[in-house]
Amino acid sequence: MSETTTELPVVVIGAGPAGLAAAAHLLDRDITPLVLEAGPHAGAAVREWAHVRLFSRWGELIDPAAEKLLAPTGWTKPAEDTYPTGGDWAERYLQPLADILGERVRFGARVTGVSRTGRDRIVDAERDTQPFTVHVEHTNGREERIFARAVIDASGTWSTPSPAGASGLAALGEKAAADRIAYRVPDLKDPVVRARYAGKRTAVIGSGASAFTTLAYLADLAKTDDGAGTKALWILRRGISGSTFGGGDADQLPARGALGLAAKAAVDAGYADAATGFRTDAIERDADGRLVLVGEDGRRLDPVDEVIVLTGLRPDLTFLDELRLGLDKRLQAPTALAPLIDPNQHSCGTVYPHGVNELSHPEKDVYLVGMKSYGRAPTFLAMTGYEQVRSIAAHLAGDQEAAERVELTLPETGVCGGAGLFDEPAAAEETGGGCCAAPATLTIGAPASSGGC
Template identity: 50%
Template sequence: MNAEKRTTVAIIGGGPVGLAAASHVLERGLEPVLLEAGPEIADAVRQWRHVQLFSPWEFNVDKAAARLLTATGWNSPDPAQYPTGAELIEGYLWPLAARTALKDHIHTSSRVTGISRVGFDKVKTGGRAEAPFEIRYQNGAGPKTVLADAVIDASGTWSSPNPAGANGLPAIGEAAASARIAYGMPDVGGAGHHRYSGRTVAVLGAGHSAVGTLIDLARLAAAEPATSVIWLLRGKDPAKSFGGGANDALAARGELGSVLAGLVADKRIRIETEFRVSHITATQAGLRIGAGSACCGRHVDVDELVVATGFRPDLGFLGELRLGLDPALECPPLLAPLIDPNEHSCGTVRPHGARELAQPEPGFYFAGMKSYGRAPTFLMLTGYEQVRSIVAEIAGDHEAARRVELVLPETGVCSASRSSTETTGCCGGPAEADAAACCRTDEAVRQAGGEGCGCGSVDAAPRRETASGPTAACCA
């Protein structure tokens, strides 16, 4: 990078992690340029403003951002309180964007459409690393271009939810039935009250977005008895969604699964297990949701469907960059062993940063929920640690980039033995150094020459997915 000018860092996405990245860039004496696709900062958070986080304020405020806010006379929220998405914006994100030095570096209604290197297509190599990035974006004034020395893509995944189809493709008829389908976490008790009250509503999914929506619908049904709730599970064991209960270091997160377990036990929610959606048909009365072949499979008839099956990254505007991605999760390859839901059975993911998130394209990094690709285990606090490390690396402070400055709360859930969970937390806590290890117990066994602690085995205790909720936040 050119040492004669101030290093410019383009940040894509104006959510919690994007704003934290801009705060660290500014604090390091670099020049941030933040591009937010929505008309206001934190556009995705505004879409789940009704949702209460299950992490308290102390886990939702980035340290560099807090230092910027403190200089303005900001009164920090009670660290023990649990904010909603709306309160997260009003008490933290909006003041950060509007009242600090960041305000002159933020561009809203600026959707990025492509990124390349000046004078270089994807094929050309010689001198590539020295060429600035060219970021093209679209706003009300037409196409724009900005140049940057480094790029942090923290655009999230909220705008690209997974479809209802069990094979990763949209179910047959899903697009045609879209008027009666919602994705993510609709505001069941607020703006969506009239849509869902007195209706038969199916919820597809097993993570926290699904759990929170099921609980909201059950509450609506208690007030409006004509409301009926159906839980569609692709798997066979609903207990996997009940979580760690009292063992969870985030009490509200543990309580979430306990409430759902009680609703299921009281038969206030009808469950359809091993229901792998293949067809959705719009009828005069509502929707017919099918699993299996159209002629011979199972089906349920509902008025509305909520699809809460997670999210996937939008990589379309990155086609001219050289990316290295895990073939299954579409996340950085070094991060994949830490978060792979096929293998990773402990709820706490070891803190990580620039090393794990680096790409073959020098100076380009994923951060936040997008860095996790299709994995559902992201926590907001993890994103803050990511961008602290990334910005330190961009600034040339390699020691700070390697340093871990975060201790994450544990879920109290692990698929190793019950005794190890009870005596040492989640398998002894996160691994300290081995990127391939899912937890400290697993790391120790590997270091001793073994094959790991057995996390993910069929005989292990049920595993609880960590936050798959909106914009990587811990949602209740």
């Protein structure tokens, strides 16, 4: 790479947790970052699940390099042993960090394409010596081309939830029933959303953190006067076993263990029925307009009023199509990382900490980080993303020893290892640096707490 190219910024796509941490680490290495965020604020995706409480504590959600930037400004660090909501995380940490970065963060800037200057993905000649060209579309319609020495994609997976169909494609009738189907954990404090589910029968498809959270929320709703009659039908593609509800008291992240126990309590108390071994093939309407789920085996479940699909998230790779990415065919994660995060073998607490070596691609100096680096694998922790970007920044600065040094120990789940640990990918409540999340209250029937600390 020429001296002129090395003077260009490193473009970071996404102003979420991993993207802003990447910028902080680059600055700490005297490398100029330029963060491009499609939304109007820092943590735009995180704000869409502002009502959900994370099961990582504040102490596990603040990147060290970011804290180094924030500390001299008078920023007040939250108590490390408390649990924020997504809204708390965005307002008390991500937005202040973006404000400190100032003009290095551009909002309303959607990346529509990345390539090598003058080279499509076919051309070999002098490829690695050419800077990247990043095409950007601004909210006012203006288009821009930005040149970069490296690209760090921390755009997450929030915008592309997986469908209800067990084949990975939309179930027959899923699009036609879109008015009755949601793909996010509902905010039952919102009067409109609450009215949508109160007193109704709702199918919840999924077996991860988001499904657990939703089952607990609906059970809480059923205990209230306006929610009497609320019932959940929990759809699992496999059966219920000892590991279905996670690690419980053995989990080193206590709130993560409590999350599974809250879902189990909802089932045990009769607020949710379980349909096991059910793989959705079609969604039909009955004569009353209610939805009927049809399985691949021909089973037809009793009608429901609403469906919440929480079968995981997947990366949007379309704007990276001119780059030579090395991705695992199953998980759509970097090839060297994929075996470490295979959900049949690992939980988020058993993944070996990793960095630039596992995140590199045939295309030099392009990296997928944060939730996006996991492709379709579930349960990503924010602290994993912080370690990723620390390693990448060190590598770009020429400090290979620091890049290859592991500076992270992850907590165990209590249910480590073994095929079939997950029925399907969990929609971990975070993009752009994701972090497993927990419900705002872990006691069925107790009032939801209102603050992050």
